[in-house]
Amino acid sequence: MERNILLAIVFSAGVTALMRVVPVLLLSRFRMPPALQQWLSFIPAAIMSAIIAAELVGKPALTGSGISISLLAATVATLIGALSRSLFATVIAGMAAFMGLSYLLA
Secondary structure (H helix, E strand, O other): OHHHHHHHHHHHHHHHHHHHHHHHHHHOOOOOOHHHHHHHOOHHHHHHHHHHHHHHHHOOOEOOOOOEHHHHHHHHHHHHHHHHOOHHHHHHHHHHHHHHHHHHHO
16 A cells, blocks of 8 residues: 555656646747747736635634734735835745734734
């Protein structure tokens, strides 16, 4: 049984690596138009926004009175991100705000 699990993990890792490497190798051989490159540059931000929005709307951390701790922490992180332009500072501020607000409001 343990051997089957190990084989499944190795196979899954191989498939995942191929799914990530093959498109990069294929696309690196072609010259994309600047308009397409600019359009593709928005994809990471759109994906991250969708993930964050789904977490805030789907299962927010609420206080007993219904205040959304998740939304307050996201607001703090957004303000810090806009002011600092640093991903590291944004993540740290969001985590600290969520922990601090959870401690104070819950």
